[in-house]
Amino acid sequence: MSSVSVNLDFVGREYPANAPYSVGREKIREFAAATGSTHPAHHDVATARGLGYPDVIAPPTFAVIVAQRAEAQYIEDPSAGIDFSRVVHADERFTHVRPIIAGDELVTVLTVVSITQRSGLSMITTRCDIHALSSRAADAHAGGDDAPAPELVSTVLSTLAVRGEGL
Amino acid sequence: MSATVGRPDLASLSVGDVVGTVSVPVDRARLVRYAGASGDFNPIHWNDAVATDVGLPGVIAHGMFTMGAAVALVGDWAGDPGAIVDYQTRFSRPVPVPARGETHVEVVATVGAIEPDTRTVRVDLTVTHDGARVLGKSQVRVAL
Numbered sequence: 001m002s003s004v005s006v007n008l009d010f011v012g013r014e015y016p017a018n019a020p021y022s023v024g025r026e027k028i029r030e031f032a033a034a035t036g037s038t039h040p041a042h043h044d045v046a047t048a049r050g051l052g053y054p055d056v057i058a059p060p061t062f063a064v065i066v067a068q069r070a071e072a073q074y075i076e077d078p079s080a081g082i083d084f085s086r087v088v089h090a091d092e093r094f095t096h097v098r099p100i101i102a103g104d105e106l107v108t109v110l111t112v113v114s115i116t117q118r119s120g121l122s123m124i125t126t127r128c129d130i131h132a133l134s135s136r137a138a139d140a141h142a143g144g145d146d147a148p149a150p151e152l153v154s155t156v157l158s159t160l161a162v163r164g165e166g167l
Numbered sequence: 168m169s170a171t172v173g174r175p176d177l178a179s180l181s182v183g184d185v186v187g188t189v190s191v192p193v194d195r196a197r198l199v200r201y202a203g204a205s206g207d208f209n210p211i212h213w214n215d216a217v218a219t220d221v222g223l224p225g226v227i228a229h230g231m232f233t234m235g236a237a238v239a240l241v242g243d244w245a246g247d248p249g250a251i252v253d254y255q256t257r258f259s260r261p262v263p264v265p266a267r268g269e270t271h272v273e274v275v276a277t278v279g280a281i282e283p284d285t286r287t288v289r290v291d292l293t294v295t296h297d298g299a300r301v302l303g304k305s306q307v308r309v310a311l
Binding site: 027030031033034035036037038039041042051053057059060061064065068069084085086088089090091092093094095096097098099157 | 191197200201203204205206207209221230231232234235236238239242243247248249251252253254255256257258307
C-alpha cells in the first residue's frame with residue numbers, strides 16, 4: 001500500500017529567488033478586510049503616511065500570500081513526494097524587519113529547513129526569506145549606477161505535517 | 168516612526184494585563200472570501216464532500232484565517248499594526264464551520280513579557296472555539 005513518501009533528499013535545498021510579487025494597494029485592502037483587520041493603516045494612505053509609511057501597510061500575516069507562491073516550487077514538485085490531501089498546517093511564524101507596503105516588489109528565497117519523521121508523520125519545515133527589490137527608498141536612488149541591494153523585509157517559517165499511509 | 172499618539176506606554180504595562188478581547192464570527196462566506204484574498208483554494212475550506220473524504224467532520228476554517236483574524240486587535244492596541252515584528256502560532260485544532268449560520272472564535276490577548284531594553288512587548292493570544300484552544304503558543308512581539 002505504500003505509494004508516495006516524503007523525499008528526504010530535499011532537506012537543505014535552496015531555491016533561487018522567484019519572480020517578483022507586486023504588492024497592490026487593493027490587494028492589501030482586500031486581505032485586511034478578509035481577516036477583519038480594520039486598522040486604517042491597512043486601508044487609508046493618509047493614515048499610513050501619518051505613521052511614517054509611504055503607502056498602506058499589509059497585516060502581519062499577508063506575507064503568507066508571498067510565501068505560498070515560493071513554497072509551491074517545492075510542495076508541487078512530484079519528486080518531493082508530498083501528497084497534499086494528507087497535509088495539515090502545523091506551525092507558522094512571521095518575522096518582520098518592516099511591514100510589507102503597497103508598491104513593494106518582493107522576491108523570495110525558499111529553503112527546505114528540515115524534514116523529521118516520527119510515528120508515520122513527516123514534519124516539513126520551510127523558510128521563506130522575502131526581499132524587496134524596489135522599495136520606495138530604492139526608487140529614490142534610481143538613476144545611480146548601482147542597483148540597490150535587495151532588502152530583507154520578512155522571514156516566514158512554516159511547518160507542514162504529512163500523514164503517512166494508514167494514518 | 169514619529170507618531171506616538173495612541174501608543175501604549177511601556178512603563179505602565181504589567182505582565183498579565185489584558186490587551187483586548189474579541190469574538191470573531193466565522194461562516195462559509197468569510198472562508199470563501201479569505202480563500203480569494205489569500206489564494207488558498209484548498210477545497211477542505213469550502214467543500215464538505217472533500218473535507219469528509221479526508222476524515223474531517225466537514226468544512227474547516229483556514230488555520231491562516233484564524234491566525235490572521237486573531238492578531239488584528241493587537242495592531243489596534245499598538246496604534247500601528249506595523250509595530251508587530253514577530254507572530255507565531257501552532258495550529259492545535261481545526262475550527263469546523265457549519266453550512267448555515269455562523270460560529271465564533273474567541274480571542275483574549277494578554278501581556279506575556281516586557282523587554283524594556285528592546286522596548287518590545289510579547290502579547291500572548293488565547294484563541295478558543297467551543298471552549299478548546301485552536302491555536303497554541305500564539306505569541307506576538309510588538310516593538311513600542
